Amino acid sequence: MTVIDSLDRPDVPAMQASASAAIEVSHLVKVYKTARAVDDISFAVPRGSVTGLLGGNGAGKTTTIAMIMGLVLPTAGRISVLGHPMPQQRADVLGRINFESPYVDMPSRLTVRQNLTVFGRLYAVPDLQGRIAELAADLDLTDFLDRASGKLSAGQKTRVALAKALINRPELLLLDEPTASLDPDTADWIRSHLERYRKRRGASILLASHNMLEVERMCDRVVIMKRGRIEDDDTPAAIMARYNRASLEEVFLDVARGRARDAES
Numbered sequence: 010m011t012v013i014d015s016l017d018r019p020d021v022p023a024m025q026a027s028a029s030a031a032i033e034v035s036h037l038v039k040v041y042k043t044a045r046a047v048d049d050i051s052f053a054v055p056r057g058s059v060t061g062l063l064g065g066n067g068a069g070k071t072t073t074i075a076m077i078m079g080l081v082l083p084t085a086g087r088i089s090v091l092g093h094p095m096p097q098q099r100a101d102v103l104g105r106i107n108f109e110s111p112y113v114d115m116p117s118r119l120t121v122r123q124n125l126t127v128f129g130r131l132y133a134v135p136d137l138q139g140r141i142a143e144l145a146a147d148l149d150l151t152d153f154l155d156r157a158s159g160k161l162s163a164g165q166k167t168r169v170a171l172a173k174a175l176i177n178r179p180e181l182l183l184l185d186e187p188t189a190s191l192d193p194d195t196a197d198w199i200r201s202h203l204e205r206y207r208k209r210r211g212a213s214i215l216l217a218s219h220n221m222l223e224v225e226r227m228c229d230r231v232v233i234m235k236r237g238r239i240e241d242d243d244t245p246a247a248i249m250a251r252y253n254r255a256s257l258e259e260v261f262l263d264v265a266r267g268r269a270r271d272a273e274s
Contacts, residue, residue, distance in 0.1 A: 032215035037086035048237035061224040064234035094258035109174035110185035117159025132177035
């Protein structure tokens with residue numbers, strides 16, 4: 010039975026998700042005409058953890074994240090976010106999650122402060138100006154709070170995007186290439202801030218990234234996708250051992266080029 014079918018049938022019970030999981034995905038499928046962008050995948054993101062979602066272009070990562078957020082309806086399968094079935098109970102979840110990607114631009118003519126004010130109002134953030142001041146101090150935005158967003162450097166835009174993602178103090182963060190195109194120092198600074206936020210708030214993170222060193226550093230678990238299916242799902246150390254590789258980058262290349270795992274070769 011598809012999720013779309015269950016939305017229209019009151020006799021279908023809602024998904025009962027595990028209280029320990031921030032995200033649960035079960036037999037998820039998304040078909041566009043004849044193309045299966047996501048093909049029967051299942052995985053979980055434990056609360057308080059960082060889970061990496063890896064795969065080359067066209068692997069299905071972005072579509073999976075869009076379905077988790079309730080922006081795209083699945084063709085089949087079930088999704089639970091913070092204990093609520095999606096998209097049926099989307100209204101109970103959206104205020105507790107947020108998304109960040111350097112590929113999503115904010116209105117360029119608005120200042121940083123104005124953009125954060127708009128997003129803060131969307132989330133009904135209490136003491137919004139106080140929260141913006143707090144984020145400006147934490148993320149070193151104070152010097153350009155009143156500068157137009159379109160006139161910021163790449164590193165400044167990334168910090169503002171992170172401020173937007175944290176403005177509602179989310180329990181769950183979905184991150185799509187959060188440090189893309191950044192110099193190593195700025196990227197390390199962003200990762201360190203995310204790690205501190207997760208530990209301080211007990212937040213959960215789903216991280217889609219092509220930066221394998223970033224994934225090795227941050228992730229407790231890694232889900233590797235290829236052509237819409239899950240190729241592997243385990244801790245970074247276990248996956249590297251299974252492929253007999255010294256780094257996730259080498260594993261990524263093995264998966265992308267169709268080389269078998271060491272235990273299967």
